[in-house]
Amino acid sequence: MFGRISLRYKIPINLSLAILLTSLVIGGVLIWRSYEEVRNDLFRSSVELGTVLANTLVAPLKHDDVWRAYQVLRSAGSRIFIVLDEANRVFVSNKPAQFTMLSELTANGPELAHLQTAIDRHGSLTPFFHERPEDARVYVVIPVVDDGIQIANLIIGYPHSIFRPHLINIARRVGITSLIVMLFLIPISWWIGKQTAEPLAELSESMSRVGREPLVSIDYQPSERDDEIGHLGQSFSAMIQELDEKQNLERQVIVSERLAAVGRLAAGVAHEINNPLGGMINAINTYRRFGRTDPETDKTVFLLERGLRQIHETVSALLVEARQERHDLTPEDIEDVRLLVQSDAQKKGLHLVWENKLDRPLSLPSTPVRQVLMNLSLNAVEAAKQAGQVTLRVARENGLLEIRVSNDGLTVSNEAIERLFEPFVHDRPGGTGLGLWVTYQIVQQFNGEIFVQSEEGNTCFMVRLPLEHAV
Amino acid sequence: MTGFYTEGIWRMHAYCRIGLVLLALCIVLSRSGAADEGRLDTPLKIGLTPVFLDNKLSILRIWQRYLEKRLGRPVQFVHRQTYREIIDLLLTQEIQSAWICGFPYVRYADRFTLLAVPLYQGEPLYQSYLIVPAGDRKTKHITDLQGKVFAYSDPDSNSGYLVPRVALRRADHNPDTFFSRTFFAWAHYDVVLAVAEGLADGGAVDGYVWDTLLRFHPELAKRTRIVNKSKKFGFPPLVVNHTLPEDDVRLLRYVMLKMKDEPDGVAMLRELNLDSFVAGTPELYEGIKDNVAYMAGAELSVRQNQSSVQNTY
Numbered sequence: 001m002f003g004r005i006s007l008r009y010k011i012p013i014n015l016s017l018a019i020l021l022t023s024l025v026i027g028g029v030l031i032w033r034s035y036e037e038v039r040n041d042l043f044r045s046s047v048e049l050g051t052v053l054a055n056t057l058v059a060p061l062k063h064d065d066v067w068r069a070y071q072v073l074r075s076a077g078s079r080i081f082i083v084l085d086e087a088n089r090v091f092v093s094n095k096p097a098q099f100t101m102l103s104e105l106t107a108n109g110p111e112l113a114h115l116q117t118a119i120d121r122h123g124s125l126t127p128f129f130h131e132r133p134e135d136a137r138v139y140v141v142i143p144v145v146d147d148g149i150q151i152a153n154l155i156i157g158y159p160h161s162i163f164r165p166h167l168i169n170i171a172r173r174v175g176i177t178s179l180i181v182m183l184f185l186i187p188i189s190w191w192i193g194k195q196t197a198e199p200l201a202e203l204s205e206s207m208s209r210v211g212r213e214p215l216v217s218i219d220y221q222p223s224e225r226d227d228e229i230g231h232l233g234q235s236f237s238a239m240i241q242e243l244d245e246k247q248n249l250e251r252q253v254i255v256s257e258r259l260a261a262v263g264r265l266a267a268g269v270a271h272e273i274n275n276p277l278g279g280m281i282n283a284i285n286t287y288r289r290f291g292r293t294d295p296e297t298d299k300t301v302f303l304l305e306r307g308l309r310q311i312h313e314t315v316s317a318l319l320v321e322a323r324q325e326r327h328d329l330t331p332e333d334i335e336d337v338r339l340l341v342q343s344d345a346q347k348k349g350l351h352l353v354w355e356n357k358l359d360r361p362l363s364l365p366s367t368p369v370r371q372v373l374m375n376l377s378l379n380a381v382e383a384a385k386q387a388g389q390v391t392l393r394v395a396r397e398n399g400l401l402e403i404r405v406s407n408d409g410l411t412v413s414n415e416a417i418e419r420l421f422e423p424f425v426h427d428r429p430g431g432t433g434l435g436l437w438v439t440y441q442i443v444q445q446f447n448g449e450i451f452v453q454s455e456e457g458n459t460c461f462m463v464r465l466p467l468e469h470a471v
Numbered sequence: 472m473t474g475f476y477t478e479g480i481w482r483m484h485a486y487c488r489i490g491l492v493l494l495a496l497c498i499v500l501s502r503s504g505a506a507d508e509g510r511l512d513t514p515l516k517i518g519l520t521p522v523f524l525d526n527k528l529s530i531l532r533i534w535q536r537y538l539e540k541r542l543g544r545p546v547q548f549v550h551r552q553t554y555r556e557i558i559d560l561l562l563t564q565e566i567q568s569a570w571i572c573g574f575p576y577v578r579y580a581d582r583f584t585l586l587a588v589p590l591y592q593g594e595p596l597y598q599s600y601l602i603v604p605a606g607d608r609k610t611k612h613i614t615d616l617q618g619k620v621f622a623y624s625d626p627d628s629n630s631g632y633l634v635p636r637v638a639l640r641r642a643d644h645n646p647d648t649f650f651s652r653t654f655f656a657w658a659h660y661d662v663v664l665a666v667a668e669g670l671a672d673g674g675a676v677d678g679y680v681w682d683t684l685l686r687f688h689p690e691l692a693k694r695t696r697i698v699n700k701s702k703k704f705g706f707p708p709l710v711v712n713h714t715l716p717e718d719d720v721r722l723l724r725y726v727m728l729k730m731k732d733e734p735d736g737v738a739m740l741r742e743l744n745l746d747s748f749v750a751g752t753p754e755l756y757e758g759i760k761d762n763v764a765y766m767a768g769a770e771l772s773v774r775q776n777q778s779s780v781q782n783t784y
Contacts, residue, residue, distance in 0.1 A: 064654075065654065065655070066652070066654035066670070067622070067654050067655060067656040067657060067661060067665060067670075068657075070665070070670055071661075074668075092670070096668055096669045096670035096671075097604075097668070097669030100620075101620050101651075101652055101670070102620075102651055102652055
């Protein structure tokens with residue numbers, strides 16, 4: 001049961017219990033010590049008092065002067081004095097009605113009878129303390145000695161309750177002190193407990209989410225403490241980060257491998273199709289040139305040719321190949337694309353932000369770059385909200401051409417992003433599903449990179465193409 | 472009989488009043504002019520015993536000043552624990568005067584002169600009371616206290632020693648073995664205290680002291696109960712020994728007897744719970760003398776079948 005309680009509560013509760021226990025133990029020891037001290041003080045002061053009384057009692061005892069002995073002992077209060085003569089009979093006491101003269105101690109109740117046996121057993125001339133928990137009183141017995149001979153015993157009895165006010169007083173003080181200490185320590189212990197437990201609890205909670213939830217959703221902020229807990233949190237954070245990077249990398253590798261496989265497959269299929277296709281188109285051309293003409297056949301051949309050309313176009317589109325063209329990309333090429341996109345944008349009432357930061361031609365073939373630009377910007381116009389915004393930014397940065405195209409349309413899910421560049425994948429009617437495939441193939445051929453980021457209200461395509469190592 | 476003494480005093484007083492004043496005047500005058508001037512500085516030492524509440528120091532101070540003013544010489548009250556010590560001081564002539572019990576006065580009648588006797592409730596007489604703790608409702612007579620603890624006041628006291636012992640002897644008991652234990656409290660006040668606090672099961676006290684206690688300290692007196700009162704005896708007298716010159720004795724007696732006529736004297740008498748002081752005669756103490764004789768006789772032979780209603784409680 002207790003094992004299931006969070007450390008957040010367990011540590012402060014344990015600390016509080018430890019404080020409480022310590023207080024109790026210290027309090028108990030203090031009270032016990034005080035009791036001992038009070039007892040010893042009582043014994044000491046009783047022996048002092050008793051010795052004075054015993055010396056004063058010698059003369060009345062020797063003269064058998066009961067009244068003078070009584071006057072010596074006569075006092076108010078709960079303390080009792082009994083003088084026992086040599087025959088252990090009451091010579092006089094300060095409570096004469098209770099302890100009658102000449103009565104035996106044993107005739108005065110079991111408590112005093114027990115005291116009598118203690119006196120008999122003691123046998124020496126030193127004062128002694130007689131205390132039994134079941135007795136109503138504690139006793140100090142002081143021998144009355146004259147010239148080395150014991151002539152009587154003086155018994156001083158105190159009610160047990162004589163300790164009570166002292167003990168209550170001490171207990172109250174100990175209690176109040178403990179309370180004050182606890183009043184300070186318990187909040188401190190709760191704070192310490194919280195400080196210790198909270199990072200652990202957060203860590204534990206975050207750890208339990210690893211594997212169940214995507215790493216990105218684990219928003220763990222390690223504390224900056226320079227202790228074991230801090231180190232643990234920092235290590236966990238670093239681990240999460242590395243795990244995230246690894247997962248991203250793996251995903252990218254999978255995506256690019258898949259795309260590469262698809263590309264190889266497409267290229268292979270395209271080659272395999274292109275050869276017979278070329279033959280078939282040649283055959284049709286030959287037939288046209290040399291063959292008989294009758295309208296039915298011409299019509300059929302025309303249909304065949306059209307179909308074959310369509311196949312050719314599709315296969316060509318799949319087989320993206322940068323044409324060996326040495327026309328460098330100029331700022332005007334970018335502006336041309338703008339003109340082409342403008343009309344579509346206007347139809348949708350979009351706000352088109354066009355940032356062309358190029359100021360001179362770049363050593364990149366213009367046609368594929370323009371195709372990339374066209375594909376991305378037309379896609380963006382398509383995806384943007386009605387009367388939304390499309391932003392295009394082209395700039396040269398660190399030996400790279402960087403193209404950013406963003407729109408404010410619907411968010412693209414992560415799963416969709418992974419398949420976005422595959423051929424014939426389209427999320428809208430009317431598209432060929434080849435635009436991004438082509439773009440991807442072009443970027444790959446230029447050893448460039450393409451990223452997609454899609455957040456709420458902003459989907460951004462970013463393309464980076466190296467300038468030096470252009471194909 | 473008592474009436475005779477009292478009236479006698481009064482008569483004497485009426486006749487001799489002027490004479491006494493003149494006498495006192497003469498003494499004072501003769502003293503002031505006489506060669507014996509040193510005596511004026513010698514303090515008059517008066518011994519006090521607990522026949523009255525001698526623990527009321529405030530009254531004693533006032534009384535001392537009262538006497539000094541009238542005697543024209545310092546007065547010193549001498550206290551001792553027991554009657555015996557005061558009597559010894561009187562006998563050894565270290566003090567000149569004392570307020571003692573009738574018992575020692577009777578014993579040393581030849582060596583002491585009666586100075587004055589207090590007048591209590593109109594008589595120069597008092598009684599001995601047998602008291603028990605207030606809780607004891609059963610005791611009717613001293614003989615009921617057999618085997619108990621008994622408190623005497625002083626071996627030289629009539630009321631606190633002689634009277635109960637005579638009573639026991641008359642009831643055919645040996646006073647020395649009748650009680651399981653006896654002790655002396657040395658003062659009537661302390662006998663009352665011992666009985667009140669249960670130290671003793673019974674005690675014999677001066678009736679005047681007990682009555683005075685009842686008046687001034689009822690909370691203590693009421694913790695005891697009077698079982699019996701004895702017949703009346705001569706009140707403890709003030710005596711002088713023979714060292715004091717006759718003139719001084721006369722002046723002292725005059726001053727004592729005059730107390731009732733002076734406002735501060737009356738105030739003091741009220742504090743002492745007495746009416747006045749009178750001259751008194753030795754015959755007042757015949758009753759005590761009888762007791763002494765009876766006990767002396769009893770010591771010699773145990774008398775059978777003799778009882779005196781008068782002398783017992």
